[in-house]
Amino acid sequence: MKRLAVAVAIASLIVAACSDDGPDTGGGETASAQEGGDLTVSAASSLTDAFTEIGKAFEKANPGATVAFNFGPSDGLAGQIDEGAPVDVFASASPTWMDSVQDDGPGVTRRVDFAQNRLAIIVPADNPAGIVNLDDLTEDHVQLVLAAEGVPAGDYAREMFREARISEAALANVVSNEEDVRAVITKLIAGDADAGIGYVTDVTPAVSDRVTLIPIPDEVNVIATYPIAAVNGTQEVDLAKGFIDFVLGDGQRTLAEYGFLPPP
Amino acid sequence: MATDSGRSPSTASSPLRRGRTPAVFVVLAALGVALVALPLLGLLLRTPWSRVGEILTSETALTALRLSLVVATTAAAISFVLGLPLAWALARGSFRGKTFLRALIVLPLVMPPVVAGVGLLAAFGRRSGLVGSWLYEWFGIQLTFTTAAAVLAATFVSFPLAVLVLEAGLRGLDERLEDAASTLGASRSYVLRRVTLPLMGPQIAAALVLSWARALGEFGATITFAGNLQGRTQTLPLAVFERLQTDQEAAFAISMLLIAVAFAVILALRGRFLR
Numbered sequence: 001m002k003r004l005a006v007a008v009a010i011a012s013l014i015v016a017a018c019s020d021d022g023p024d025t026g027g028g029e030t031a032s033a034q035e036g037g038d039l040t041v042s043a044a045s046s047l048t049d050a051f052t053e054i055g056k057a058f059e060k061a062n063p064g065a066t067v068a069f070n071f072g073p074s075d076g077l078a079g080q081i082d083e084g085a086p087v088d089v090f091a092s093a094s095p096t097w098m099d100s101v102q103d104d105g106p107g108v109t110r111r112v113d114f115a116q117n118r119l120a121i122i123v124p125a126d127n128p129a130g131i132v133n134l135d136d137l138t139e140d141h142v143q144l145v146l147a148a149e150g151v152p153a154g155d156y157a158r159e160m161f162r163e164a165r166i167s168e169a170a171l172a173n174v175v176s177n178e179e180d181v182r183a184v185i186t187k188l189i190a191g192d193a194d195a196g197i198g199y200v201t202d203v204t205p206a207v208s209d210r211v212t213l214i215p216i217p218d219e220v221n222v223i224a225t226y227p228i229a230a231v232n233g234t235q236e237v238d239l240a241k242g243f244i245d246f247v248l249g250d251g252q253r254t255l256a257e258y259g260f261l262p263p264p
Numbered sequence: 265m266a267t268d269s270g271r272s273p274s275t276a277s278s279p280l281r282r283g284r285t286p287a288v289f290v291v292l293a294a295l296g297v298a299l300v301a302l303p304l305l306g307l308l309l310r311t312p313w314s315r316v317g318e319i320l321t322s323e324t325a326l327t328a329l330r331l332s333l334v335v336a337t338t339a340a341a342i343s344f345v346l347g348l349p350l351a352w353a354l355a356r357g358s359f360r361g362k363t364f365l366r367a368l369i370v371l372p373l374v375m376p377p378v379v380a381g382v383g384l385l386a387a388f389g390r391r392s393g394l395v396g397s398w399l400y401e402w403f404g405i406q407l408t409f410t411t412a413a414a415v416l417a418a419t420f421v422s423f424p425l426a427v428l429v430l431e432a433g434l435r436g437l438d439e440r441l442e443d444a445a446s447t448l449g450a451s452r453s454y455v456l457r458r459v460t461l462p463l464m465g466p467q468i469a470a471a472l473v474l475s476w477a478r479a480l481g482e483f484g485a486t487i488t489f490a491g492n493l494q495g496r497t498q499t500l501p502l503a504v505f506e507r508l509q510t511d512q513e514a515a516f517a518i519s520m521l522l523i524a525v526a527f528a529v530i531l532a533l534r535g536r537f538l539r
Contacts, residue, residue, distance in 0.1 A: 075509045124391070143409060148492065150509035175409035176491025177506065187491065191391030192408040 036064020037239045040086060042077040043069055044093035044152065044226065045180040046117065046199050049206070050258040051091065054251040058243055061250075065239060073151040073180035081105050081231055088234040089243055091226060093117070093181075094152035098227040108229035110240075114247050115226040116261040119153075119160050120200045121214040122188055129194035134216060137195055138169035145176050145187045145196040153181035156222040157197035164220040185211065199224070201259040225264060304523065311520050312513040319517040327495050328503035328518070332480055335411065335499055339418035340476035343426035347471065351430035373424045380420055381488020388416065388489070413490035414497045418482045422475035429474060433467025434460075470533055477529040481522065 043051045048071045055067040070077065070087065078097035081087050082105035090108065092098045102108045123131050129142045137144055147154030154177065161167040175193060178184045184196040189210045203213040228247060230240035247255075252262065285293075312319075319325060353359075354366055372380060388396035390406045399405040407413045441463065445455045461468070483501040490497040492506065500522055507515035 073509070079508070079512075126391075128391075145491070148506055148509060150506075174493065176493050176497070178492065179487065179505070183487075186488075190385050190389050190408075192385070192389050192406070 036062065036066065037236045039065065039067045039088050039236055039239050039243055041067055041069050041089040041091065041243065042081060042085070042087045043071055043091040044074045044077070045071045045182040046093055046153065046201055047071065047091055047226070048182065049204050050201070050251075050255050050260065054247060054254050057250060057254070058246045061246065062239075062242065065242075067243065071182075073147070075150045075152070076180070078105065087231050088236045088240045089228065090231055091228040091247075092152070093224055093226055094155070095225060095227055096155075097152070098229060101231065102229070105231075107232040109232060110244055111227055111229035112244065112248065113225050113263040114228045114244075114251075115255050115263055117199045117201055117224040117226065117259075118221050118261070119156055119197055119216055119224075120203070121195055121216060122185065122198045122203060122211050123195045123214060124188050124191045124193075125210050125212055126191070127212060128191070131195045131214060133214070134164050134166060134170075134220070137173060138166050139173075142173045143175045143192075143194045144170065144173040145178060145184050145193040146174055147181050147184055147197075148177035148179060151178075151180055152224060153184070153198060154178075156224055160197070160216065160220055160222045163222070199259075204258065223261075226260075307516060307519055307523065310512075311516045315513055316517045316520065319514045320521060322514070324494065324503060324507070325500075325514070325518055325521075328498055328500045329521075331411065331414070331495065331498065332500040335414045335418050336476050336479040338415045339422050339479035340426070340472050342415070342419045343423045343475040343479075344430075344468070344472055347423060347426035347430055347475075351427050351434055354427070355431045355434035369427050370424050372421050377421070377482070377484025378488050380485035381417065384413075384417060384420060384485060384489040388413070408489065409491045409493065409497065411490075411496055414486050414499060417485040417489050418479035418499075420485060421482050422479040425478050426471040426475040429467055429471040430464070433464045433471075436467075437463055473529055473533060477526055480525065 041051070041055070048069075051069060051071075055069060058067055059065055070080075070085075074092040074094055074097040077087075077090065078092065078100045081090055081101050084106070090098065090101055091114070092101075095113075098108065098111060102111065121131060121134065121137065123129070129136070129139075131137065131142070136142065146157050149155060149158065158167070158171070161170045176187065178187065181198050181202060184198050185202050185207065187193045188196050189207060200213060200215070203211055228244055230237065230244065234240050256262070320329075350369065354362060354369075375383075385393065385408070387394050388399075388407045390396050390400040390408060393399075396407060399407070407416065437460065442455050442459050445459045446452075450458070480499075481501060482499070483505065486497065486499060487502055487505070492498050492502050494503075498506070500518055504515045504518045504522070507518060
């Protein structure tokens with residue numbers, strides 16, 4: 001009797017779980033065919049603020065459509081997509097990782113560059129090490145935080161150091177290689193590092209009272225180009241293309257507000 | 265399911281305790297085993313066995329291994345030294361708020377590691393940390409981005425394990441043996457050294473090994489609080505994470521090393537703490 005009761009309880013739980021799920025999923029799919037749909041966008045972490053805002057505007061412009069974002073380091077996102085993550089649109093902070101999805105992953109369609117970004121020195125608001133320019137990053141005891149190698153912001157920063165011929169001394173001051181560019185900013189907000197290399201777009205209004213941006217001269221700075229594309233195999237082909245068009249259209253104003261440069 | 269319930273109940277008194285496991289249980293249990301085994305199998309299959317030797321003897325891996333051993337061993341030692349007195353108080357003391365205190369101590373076990381890292385920053389960060397800002401201003405000591413920070417993060421997550429295991433050990437102790445020693449004139453410290461601690465040998469070993477293993481696997485709190493720098497704060501799990509971006513095969517090989525160590529720990533504890 002007891003055994004039967006347990007078996008029945010488990011069975012009914014399973015049935016309940018299935019029947020709970022069923023109609024919801026079905027309803028969603030029907031709706032998507034007609035008007036909306038659920039879009040999953042994997043985007044470089046430097047796009048977090050701009051894309052969150054663009055996503056809301058897109059949902060408003062397309063009733064019934066929802067956009068879910070997966071922000072992270074471009075290399076990590078590309079790896080997820082190459083492993084078959086169900087992503088509809090990929091926005092990368094570097095062409096390299098879009099190439100990876102295009103050539104080694106499921107492939108992409110409608111690839112287009114949609115923005116550019118520049119690097120900047122970012123310091124805590126009280127600037128404990130008194131950093132005013134790139135050369136200051138080479139001084140002893142400056143605690144410098146970078147994104148790890150392989151992460152676009154990390155690779156760009158190292159490239160910029162080479163351009164500025166301060167590689168050796170600057171890299172000797174690195175105290176941490178962070179998982180993405182936002183983690184760099186987090187360390188600076190906490191005030192535990194003296195300086196970091198991020199994008200000009202990382203000093204958003206939300207953090208501008210806690211970190212300060214120091215520009216890097218154009219002749220040594222690296223311009224990051226951001227490509228976006230629909231990932232092949234997406235069930236939401238039209239919606240994905242619609243989102244890309246939206247980023248290239250209305251989205252450009254939002255991107256500019258957050259400090260991104262227009263595409264080349 | 266139907267055939268099973270139709271079978272005549274030969275052990276009528278308690279059919280769930282004895283006899284055949286219900287078919288539903290077998291299926292659900294198999295799913296549970298698959299959930300644990302499949303990722304391990306995946307790692308096994310993706311490990312580049314021909315390169316394992318070369319990868320694990322590479323500069324990066326050896327540096328991370330050395331650092332991990334130092335960090336985990338120090339963390340386990342601190343967890344034991346601070347954990348034994350606390351376990352003693354929890355097992356034998358009677359004071360208000362004991363239940364609350366135990367809940368507090370266990371919290372790091374179920375806390376998201378990144379939250380632990382943020383908490384450690386809030387306590388020991390050089391600018392805004394409760395203690396950290398004071399340490400920095402008065403003594404010029406900065407913990408973040410140092411090996412000490414990695415040890416602190418590892419200790420934070422392994423300490424609860426040590427306390428729980430030691431407390432269980434103290435509770436399971438036959439107090440009459442200690443009483444007998446006292447009656448025969450032994451001092452409290454003599455009883456502790458010559459009776460209590462030797463009796464607790466297996467639990468002490470289990471506490472050390474479990475907290476060491478937990479410290480070895482620590483990732484989230486470490487990267488958030490201590491950062492990620494080769495030779496200073498890049499322990500094996502952080503090395504796995506970084507290799508994952510640049511050399512996946514190396515990441516899988518280092519993962520295998522971590523799993524092998526963890527498995528060895530579990531086997532070593534078999535029959536002692538774990539049954």
